Amino acid sequence: MTFMQKEWRRAGLLLCGAVLLAACSKDNGPAPEPGPPGNGNSVKTGVYRIVNLVADTNATSSGDAVSLYYSLEENRVIPASQRQTGNWDIVFYGIYNSSVYPNNGTATGSPAFGGPGKALLYLVVDRKFDAQYYDTLNFKPHTLPIPSSLWQSAFDAVKTVPAEDNRFLTRDIALDHFQSEFDGWGHYDFYGSLFPGNPKKAHIVYSMPRVMIVKTHKGHYAKVMIESLYKNGPANPTRDDKPGFVTFTYAIQMDGSKNLDIK
Amino acid sequence: MKQYLRLTAIACCTSALLFPACTKTEIVAPPEEYPAQILEYKIVNVQGEPIQGAINEKDSTIAVYLPIYRQLVTLEPEIKVTAGATIQPASGTFIEGLLSIFRKKGPIKYIVTAANGRTRTYTLKIEAQQPPVTLEELSASATDVNEYTLDMKPGFSSISFTVKGTGFHENHDLLEVLLVDESGKEYPPLAVGLSTNNDLTRLNISIAKFNEPYPPIVTALPATGLYKVRVYVYGKSATMQYPIRITKLQ
Numbered sequence: 001m002t003f004m005q006k007e008w009r010r011a012g013l014l015l016c017g018a019v020l021l022a023a024c025s026k027d028n029g030p031a032p033e034p035g036p037p038g039n040g041n042s043v044k045t046g047v048y049r050i051v052n053l054v055a056d057t058n059a060t061s062s063g064d065a066v067s068l069y070y071s072l073e074e075n076r077v078i079p080a081s082q083r084q085t086g087n088w089d090i091v092f093y094g095i096y097n098s099s100v101y102p103n104n105g106t107a108t109g110s111p112a113f114g115g116p117g118k119a120l121l122y123l124v125v126d127r128k129f130d131a132q133y134y135d136t137l138n139f140k141p142h143t144l145p146i147p148s149s150l151w152q153s154a155f156d157a158v159k160t161v162p163a164e165d166n167r168f169l170t171r172d173i174a175l176d177h178f179q180s181e182f183d184g185w186g187h188y189d190f191y192g193s194l195f196p197g198n199p200k201k202a203h204i205v206y207s208m209p210r211v212m213i214v215k216t217h218k219g220h221y222a223k224v225m226i227e228s229l230y231k232n233g234p235a236n237p238t239r240d241d242k243p244g245f246v247t248f249t250y251a252i253q254m255d256g257s258k259n260l261d262i263k
Numbered sequence: 264m265k266q267y268l269r270l271t272a273i274a275c276c277t278s279a280l281l282f283p284a285c286t287k288t289e290i291v292a293p294p295e296e297y298p299a300q301i302l303e304y305k306i307v308n309v310q311g312e313p314i315q316g317a318i319n320e321k322d323s324t325i326a327v328y329l330p331i332y333r334q335l336v337t338l339e340p341e342i343k344v345t346a347g348a349t350i351q352p353a354s355g356t357f358i359e360g361l362l363s364i365f366r367k368k369g370p371i372k373y374i375v376t377a378a379n380g381r382t383r384t385y386t387l388k389i390e391a392q393q394p395p396v397t398l399e400e401l402s403a404s405a406t407d408v409n410e411y412t413l414d415m416k417p418g419f420s421s422i423s424f425t426v427k428g429t430g431f432h433e434n435h436d437l438l439e440v441l442l443v444d445e446s447g448k449e450y451p452p453l454a455v456g457l458s459t460n461n462d463l464t465r466l467n468i469s470i471a472k473f474n475e476p477y478p479p480i481v482t483a484l485p486a487t488g489l490y491k492v493r494v495y496v497y498g499k500s501a502t503m504q505y506p507i508r509i510t511k512l513q
Contacts, residue, residue, distance in 0.1 A: 081359040081360060083337065084308055113334060115309070115335075174319055230373060
């Protein structure tokens with residue numbers, strides 16, 4: 001018997017033993033329960049800031065941008081192919097990704113429609129606070145750029161969920177009073193009327209220090225503030241700034257409570 | 264003699280009774296201890312009750328019926344298998360891009376492996392429940408064809424036509440209109456305009472050449488050709504009988 005043959009025989013014996021051992025192990029327990037969808041890497045309660053998140057940088061004014069789906073629970077982008085799943089919470093949708101929809105499968109025509117999504121959305125509007133930068137009668141900013149200190153104070157001012165779930169939306173929060181009577185998260189200056197005579201100031205979106213409350217698909221509350229849709233978040237954007245880059249801050253409460261006083 | 268007959272009868276009866284006992288005993292295998300079997304298959308990424316799949320053990324298939332009004336393009340199955348068995352792809356693995364799955368008709372298979380190593384393969388059959396798709400012809404006949412010209416010289420030029428028919432859907436994400444050439448090759452999808460009056464029997468189609476990069480269909484079209492218009496709506500499709508001619512002027 002050559003060395004190789006001996007080795008093969010030894011390997012064969014080991015294999016037989018392994019098979020026997022495996023056959024002896026008792027394994028009649030129930031199949032493991034399927035895990036939750038997604039990769040299960042939920043974030044902790046805390047404040048998260050996402051800078052220059054690449055949305056549709058090729059978007060034009062002639063149609064909807066490519067939607068950007070986001071999971072606040074896991075702080076990551078979700079592929080559009082999973083829009084009818086519970087994996088995401090909000091989507092940046094529509095022209096220049098300027099509308100925010102919750103993942104709510106009951107909303108006809110929404111990107112979540114048909115899916116299992118239960119997320120909800122609510123815009124906090126405080127007219128006294130708004131008056132610091134905003135003409136509350138004509139629905140447009142009166143001070144531009146909006147003082148940077150207002151952003152942090154607007155975010156901090158929301159210490160709890162200010163409304164019951166039945167006041168929340170299943171549809172989008174979009175641009176403020178643009179072709180609608182609804183309050184929005186940002187002001188769209190279609191004609192450049194805030195800066196007359198400056199063609200680089202037409203078709204500009206000014207983010208405003210306004211906080212949206214998201215009830216995530218899994219039922220946690222979060223507050224979200226969009227800081228900019230332009231690259232590097234310029235305080236006073238012009239047409240030279242590149243759209244399609246989302247910067248936003250959110251705080252999420254994972255203990256199931258409505259406490260949004262999160263540092 | 265009578266007695267002889269009686270004896271014969273008794274012998275016959277006895278042998279009739281005995282004979283079956285002489286046939287070889289057939290040993291029927293007991294059921295497998297850990298059979299590889301799918302016990303439940305349901306689609307859970309929906310509002311309300313899940314969509315139950317119908318499991319056919321005889322031909323190892325799972326049938327899932329999807330009504331078009333649900334507009335589902337992704338499925339999240341929750342699968343229960345027999346104790347100790349595992350399944351690939353695992354329960355909860357998304358089925359994405361349902362529209363292309365409908366078109367390719369590529370089967371989705373599940374392999375269940377029992378604890379004893381035995382495997383069994385199930386085939387998933389996804390059935391779209393929707394009205395049939397029908398199309399009105401653009402051309403009058405196979406020889407009398409409508410002609411369209413896309414002139415590449417000016418900054419902007421376009422072709423447009425209206426596809427009339429039935430079985431379309433208000434959600435244009437669920438439908439696709441494309442050209443099929445004489446060899447059966449499918450071209451990149453055509454732009455479907457928003458219907459101004461929500462008329463679900465018409466699709467406004469355009470091929471527009473403007474700024475570069477041009478839409479894939481503009482680049483893909485050769486100098487001239489005959490094409491049939493094909494419309495996919497969710498899990499069904501229809502193709503026009505007569506072609507149209509499209510010429511691309513360089």
